[in-house]
Amino acid sequence: MMKIHLMTGIALAIGLGATVHAVRAGTAPATHGDDSAVEKFDVYREISPLSITPGGWIREYLVRQQKGLSSHPDAQGYPLNTNMWDGVIPSQSKSWWPYEQTGYYLDGMARLGYLLSDEKLLSRYQRNIDWVVSHPTDKGLIGTSLYCNPSHWPNAVFFKSVIPHVMATGDQKTIDAWHRHYTATSAKDIGLGERNVLNVEGLLRTYGWTNDKALLQKAEDAYVIHDKDPGSFQLPYSLVKSDHKVVIHGVTFAEALKLPVLFYMYTGKKEYLDAAEKGMRTVIRDHMSDSGVPSSTEYLSTRDPLQAHETCVSSDFAWTLGYYLMATGNAVYADMLEKDCFNAGPGAVNKDFTGLQYFSADNQVIATGCSNHAKNRRGGNWMQYRPDHEPACCPGNAHRLMPIYATRMWMRDRKGGIVAALYGPSEVTFEHGGIKVTIEERTSYPFDEKVAFVFKVDGAVKIPFSFRIPGWCGKPSVSVNGKPYKGDLKPGAYVTLDRTFKSGDKVEVRLPMPVRLNRYQNALSVERGPVLYSYAVPEKVEVDVKATKNKDFPALAITPTGDWNYALDVNENNFAKRVSVIPARDGAYPFDGGSGAPALKVPVRKVKGWALDQGKMTPPIPIAYELEKEQEWLTLVPYGATRLRMTHFPECVERVEIPVGGWEISPAYDYDKSRLIDDQKFAPETGDAVEWKPASPNGSGIVDLSKALDEKKGLAYARTTIESDRSGKAWLAVNAKDSCIVWLNGKIVHRMEPPNDVEFQAPDMVPVTLNKGRNEVQVKVAKSFPVVPVGQYPAGWGVRLRCVRDK
Structure with a gap:
């Protein structure tokens, strides 16, 4: 499997210098919209959205979004069909959630408006920000959600839209209003409560605009308070810093992961950056999907190819990755951001932007009102392409993804240099040293290997210009005005040309895109450059009449009309020759x-008997199967071009299952729930007497310890045997709720860190060597009691084990 190395990015010098200004006609640049009022420790910085003009396919994506749901939020139902933040939203519950959901939409709408110069969208946004700013409470607090429910979380969402607004307009009235608001808000208000701590972003950005150091101190105080009393829905700082597997609410994780990196940007304290990068490594290790976003069926859900990701997480993760890139200048974060925005995000929406999924998966061969294959709301409509979903967080958040990407394609460095941070067809216009500069980026990237930058300058300008060599690109080449560039072109790093540019100068970058084969256990996927490839399963598309409220924005029932049950007939040794x-x-x-x-074009063979789960849901990757003899060829297309798709394929190796014998279980033991189970040993390990009793797996093959033993104690042992007619290699397929240690013939062969789900999660495939005859298996299984409760998998305790080998 391809490995991403987070700590190998280029170290760029940090210095003070000229400012890049927005110059689009008729709009003044923001005075402090770029945080120039304070010392910061970032490597790159955002520029005004008015400086960036998207082109090519990115513009087409944004125009389709504009013509689709972004200009018709009423088609998405409540609360996107209301006044949003332009007054108090009519609500029977008077809850905070309508303001969270509309806040997402307003951020996407504002960015889209600036990028496309859409006066209707900008006028609607202006009405919302005007109402918020002009209706403070007696204490100076702003935010319409505070009129209905004392939650500060929606303000953290809405504030994201304030950032491009201030950077584009220099609206001092808005800056002053948020300054008064955060001055009047206590550290305790922000540190306690569900997701209130995410207002740290607003505190720090407002500090950057005002140089009010009290806001910086308040942000740090709130983060300390939050860490001591995080509640059940949060990502405390101590958990970010730990090595433990993190399983919390996916949106909250994607949002909260940016906080330590933001603190580093505004304080320069390396401990914050170290914690942030450790947290990112952890999510990559435990939950990252090949499509570029952590799995999250509400809660983070492992790297199992069947697990879905919430559309909200795609946008929120992209936003957080942008901060990682700005803080570090590490090109790996740009690579990751591109992967999210080129794969997971587009794959979750209709190509005309008339509908979206709440959950979207790398493997989804059916998408109807009852096809959700996740444990959460299993059999429901969350995987259906439709304009509305309940709750409406994903319908709001879907508007943000590509506008976030486009507004962060171009950045500047601390010396005032310009940075092509993310690739795509576009144009940037700015001033440097009083000289107007325009750079046109001519490319179809990531669907073309060539990127050309053409300069238009009023005279000549000496300026550092930086561009990226992606980590996946092994043989890049660069030319300047037709002459080969002889400098270092290190993959996974930015290259800086510090020279005098004049009109007509051209920098051409060629980024060969090798085909790469990814492996997760027994599942294979294929990518080229930053694009993941999928088989587009032939579709039958029908309108779900009962779920459709607006004929121009229908709810769809999409079912497969062709085969999809294929194994990929390549491996690590031959894929370069067999994939064209x-x-x-x-x-x-x-x-x-x-x-x-x-x-x-890839070779495949059909898997016998691999069919829809219950006739209506995408099934997991099988671990034991037979193949048709005939080889076929499939055409794979970019993931983002699909709705029904197969992205992860079983490997083309027939396997058979070896029966597992009868089970016995030990008594339950009371263990220290604050520690891992490795060094907590009880009678089955110490050699003391054990009173074993028989246990029978349930219909799903699970030895259910919660029904047989005292769940409050939470640790027990289970044992079984495997009879093999020959010695040789095999695989144990292990599921456990929550942690386990597995012994085979007296030797430890596997450890599983908590928390986990025993049924709706792919097994860990453990390679082992079986003896001929009797093989003894013992499993130590502990129910997890995490500091942050796992709401998705709150109950259960047990183990499931299967054994397979090559036929």
């Missing part, structure tokens, strides 16, 4: 699935 690239043939929109993007 079909070049793009024209400039058509790449996510329409036609000839506008490169495709891949």
